Amino acid sequence: MTKLSVNINKIATLRNSRGGDVPNVVKFAEDVQRFGAEGVTIHPRPDERHIRYQDARDLVNVVHTEYNIEGNPIPKFIDLVLETKPTQVTLVPDSIDAITSNAGWDTIKHKDFLVEVISEFKRNKIRTSIFVDPNLKQIEGAKETGTDRIELYTEAFAHQYALGNEDAIKPYADCAKLSNQLGLGVNAGHDLSLDNIKFFKENIEGLLEVSIGHALISESLYLGIENVIQMYLHRLS
């Protein structure tokens, strides 16, 4: 069983573009869960360009499925996670100016740091996951950090699959297999979509959770636009 966690960053992006509260992030989180989503993911960035730290607090009593907070564990982020106590924290090594996440952790080079941060979260009973590239050495390194899970960074797979290269799944399948052998739970995310999710799921052993935002929100616009145009035309007739 693979859980679908909906990343709602894009809803906050849209809201922030007008400075008001439309669309409402909390209402959206309530709705996606009502429609069947099994988790809600947010990725507050230091510049708060989409999800704000206050959103993370406002969502605490709203997310009754799995609450996943992603981000680079800078002190401000660590404090937010310890305050909000989500189901899971996913650590992502974002550079401050990254448009979006673009790499996994070097779990070998940053082992000591990861061990320290992960143990603090686990002491507070927050499940941990770390964002990694599909590389066996990085999975072995992840095991050494004490993390509960890894999140496979799927951008390369999504890109190659769209070009027709199904072999791009191989390093992900190998890493998932090794993770399962080592007792690490397997999550995945980044650029997963309606086009590639079935193939990905079918080839990844023990896939526990996917977090999907950019494509899912874009697809919702495409698939909903016809209905909304008709509703406007009806009111104007």
Ligand SMILES: CC(=O)[C@@H](O)[C@H](O)COP(=O)(O)O
């Ligand atoms: C870790 C990951 O892949 C996602 O959280 C992704 O980075 C979404 O973040 P943005 O919405 O800021 O692009």
Ligand SMILES: NCC(=O)COP(=O)(O)O
């Ligand atoms: N962890 C990945 C995530 O939350 C969503 O990534 P994307 O679907 O917005 O690329």
